[in-house]
Amino acid sequence: MTEIIAQHLGLRPPGSPVEVTAARLFDGDPSAAELDLRVGSRLLDDGAWMTDADARRAVSEAVDALFAQGADIVVTPFGAIDATRSRPLATDPAATWRTGTDLWVSGETRILAPWSGNVAATGTQIVLAGDSATLRISADPDMSGLPAAPSLGVGEHLATLRPGVRYRLSVAAADVDAEIPDAVLPDHAVGWISQLGNPAAVFGLVAADGEATVDGSGDGDLLDRRAAVLADVQEHYYARPPRIDRGWKHHLIADDGRVFLDMVNNVTVLGHSHPRVARAIADQWRTFNSNSRFHYQSIVTLAEKLTALLPESLDTVFFVNSGSEAVELALRLARVHTGRDDLLAVREGYHGWTYLADAVSTSSADNPRALQSRPEWVHTLDVPNAFRGRHRGEHASRYADDAAAVVRELVSSGRPPAAFICEPVYGGAGGVTLPDGYLKTVYSEVRAAGGLTIADEVQVGLGRLGTWFWGFQQQGVIPDLVTIAKSFGDGHPLGAVVTTRAIAASYAAEGYFFSSTGGSPVSSVVGSTVLDVIADEDLAGNARRVGAHLKNRLQGLAHRHEIIGAVHGEGLYLGVEFVRDRVTLEPATTETTEICERLLERGIIVQPTGNLMNVLKIKPPLSFDEAAADFFVDAVDHVLSSAHRG
Ligand SMILES: Cc1ncc(COP(=O)(O)O)c(C=O)c1O
Structure with missing residues (x-):
């Protein structure tokens, strides 16, 4: 593989890597600090990689901080991904694998010829070609001011480096005559690595055993390890997915520095790594986190904020950890409140994996055998899809009449439903808006039959629909119970059921309600922060x-x-x-x-x-x-x- 790529790149085959070690570049023994530019590096936090200017500023602040801590020189790791080169909205992968080492000096610093050889200097680069290896130093914006004689012996003055300049050093085997780019595509790293030496190791600045791996050029074995320890039924997107190491707003960065646009993340609603959420979690965790039986402020604040966003009748909150738990609890509340077992749901929906939530889920994408395996107390309605399905276009209003007829049949057969559950915009069918008036008709029929109505807002609630903060508003109805999760925690496990005081009180017939971490101090500050950011950032x-x-x-x-x-x-x-x-x-x-x-x-x-x-x-x-x-x-x-x- 290495050979194929090397040949493809016009390089010599592998086998004669740079053999020089412990060569002396500095006139003294400077203390060197390493600056990590990989995807996980803290200097890339808060989107510092998004533009050239921001990336440059972040790097220069990090270098200054290392100098302030006493370093004489700062070097970046060789053979690693430099994610300061990652940019959003790029169609092609970026050249992020560094062929050399960046170097900064804290003050004017003489460097010496580490080996004897011929010197070639241009405005931006100085090259010292020895018998075994070639050293290249280039700088941004230029290398002017570097003195260079046509040939030098070991230890002779090669150049004087200035503070505030980012120098790029590479060391290649002497017989490599290809131009050495500063960075190459991670896929090509495996071809380059055998041609290059690690400058920091060659010059004794870091331990020589810190030799480079082909970092970021593929992580195939992690998928195998995943398959070995996780259940087969726990799926992941794509057969060969990128490994994601960082997120910012609607962008994701893979381990090789490639940036992807995230079109599917309705969990991290605020955008990945929102600093206010990160701070809120850290601050609360630092002071107090516990189970939700303790008395603390944040759970009350969150419940107040949430109910303020809902119709007046929905004034009582249960906090849980997920959408499945929220749906499970809502269905259970409906059963205990009505004293009935039967549940009514729309076909092709997904409401979660716990017992009752799974019972009302019939999406064949999630369970191909779902419709054949429902318990007898689950009843389903046609998908009210005006694009495909039984009633199309202007005839879509008939879905509501059909649903009302099903409810009446259930009543007359002695199985009136405890509850009807539905997503107010139909996620299971692919984001299909329900026909006008659909929920109004079905809700009133279910209520006339003594049942309760549940709006599953796990996907669509909390502002995603734009014009309507909650999906049920689009249908002009007020449900008896609302289930909320996913974006409520911005990726942190948090869910809620909001209902009336009377329905909530029915739970007492089955004991007390307790969810250890549902609405814990940390979860509650996350939820509060999410609601605040949704409002503050409109x-x-x-x-x-x-x-x-x-x-x-x-x-x-x-x-x-x-x-x-x-x-x-x-x-x-x-x-x-x-x-x-x-x-x-x-x-x-x-x-x-x-x-x-x-x-x-x-x-x-x-x-x-x-x-x-x-x-x-x-x-x-x-x-x-x-x-x-x-x-x-x-x-x-x-x-x-x-x-x-x-
Ligand atoms: C509409 C709806 N309800 C409930 C759930 C279950 O939520 P969770 O995965 O948090 O348990 C989902 C999950 O996709 C959902 O889309």
């Missing part, structure tokens, strides 16, 4: 504005690409449905998977959804902006323009 407004732009552009693509059957959804909860035929609506399932793979190649993480797995699910963090929307639509356009129907 993320719902952003979802409305950017979502409208994105939907508009996607609808524009539908004029040119027959395969786009529909663009579903609202705000930043959209679905692009692919069909092979706009009349038969034959789902373009394999094509959708292929489109996702092609988009991954172009730096975009997006996944198929829906029962037929033919819908691109679009639910990015709400930090999403127009530049990202345009990047995404252009990439979809490119992929569809070059695709062959499969």
Whole structure:
């Protein structure tokens, strides 16, 4: 493999790496500090890698800090990823694998020829070519002022380095005559590594055994290790997924420094690594965290903030850790409150993996045998999908009448439902908006039958829909119970059920409610911070504005690409449905998977959804902006323009 790549690059085959060690570059014994530029380095926090200017500033502050701690020189590791070169919204992978070492000096510093050889100096580079190895030093903006004689003996004055300049050192085997770029694609690292030496080790600045690995050029064995210790049924996106080491806003950086646009993360609603959440967690953890039976402020504050965002009747909160727990609890409350067992749900929905939540979930994408294996107390309704399904277009209002008839049948057969549960915008079908008036009709029928209504807002609530903070507002209804999770914790495990005081009180028939970490001090400050940031940064407004732009552009693509059957959804909860035929609506399932793979190649993480797995699910963090929307639509356009129907 190494040989193939080396040959491809026009390099000699491997086998004669740089053999020089313990050569002397400095006139003395400077203390060297190492500066980590890899993806996980703290200097890249808060998006410092997003622009050249920010990256330069972050590096220079980090170098100054190391000098302030007493270092004479600062070096970066060789053979590692330099994520200060990672940039967002890039179609192609970036050259992030460093062929050499960066060097800064705290004061004017003489350096010596580490071996004898010929010197060639240009405005930006000085090269010392010895018998065994070649040293290259280049600098930004230039190397002017470096004195150089045409040839030097060992220990003779090579140059004087100045503070405030970032020098780049590389050491190559003498017979490498190719130009050595500062950085190469991580995929090419394996070809370069045998041609190069680690300057810091060659010059004795770091331990010689700290030799480089091909960092970031592939992490295949982690997937094998994952497969060996996690259950097969615990899936991950993609057969060969990038390993993600950092996130910022709606961007993700893989271990090799490649940046991906995150189109699917409705958990980290504020954008990845939001500094206010990170600070809130750290501050609360530093002072107090415990189970939720203690008396502390943050749980009360969060409950007050949450109920203030909901209709007046929904005034009582239970905190849990996840969407599944929230749905489980809501269904249980409904059962105990009504004294009934039967539950009514819409087909193709997903509500969680716990006992009751799983019972009302019939998405075949999550469980192909779901419909055949429901308990007899679960009843399902047709998916009210106006695009495909029994009633299309203007006839979609009939879904509500059909549902009302099912409720009446349940009543007359002696099985009136305890509760009806539904996502107010239909995630299971790919972000499909329910027909106007659907929930109004079904809620009133269920209530007339003595049942309760549950809005599962786990995916769509908390501002994602833009115009409506909660999905049920889009339908003009007020549910009896609301389930909330995912974005509520911005990736931290936090969920809630909000209901009326009377329904909440029914739980007493089954004992006391306690969830150790549901609404713990740390979880509660996270939830509070999430609600504050959504308001302070007007993320719902952003979802409305950017979502409208994105939907508009996607609808524009539908004029040119027959395969786009529909663009579903609202705000930043959209679905692009692919069909092979706009009349038969034959789902373009394999094509959708292929489109996702092609988009991954172009730096975009997006996944198929829906029962037929033919819908691109679009639910990015709400930090999403127009530049990202345009990047995404252009990439979809490119992929569809070059695709062959499969
Ligand atoms: C609508 C809906 N409800 C409930 C859940 C379950 O949430 P969790 O995965 O946090 O248990 C999900 C998860 O995808 C969901 O989409």
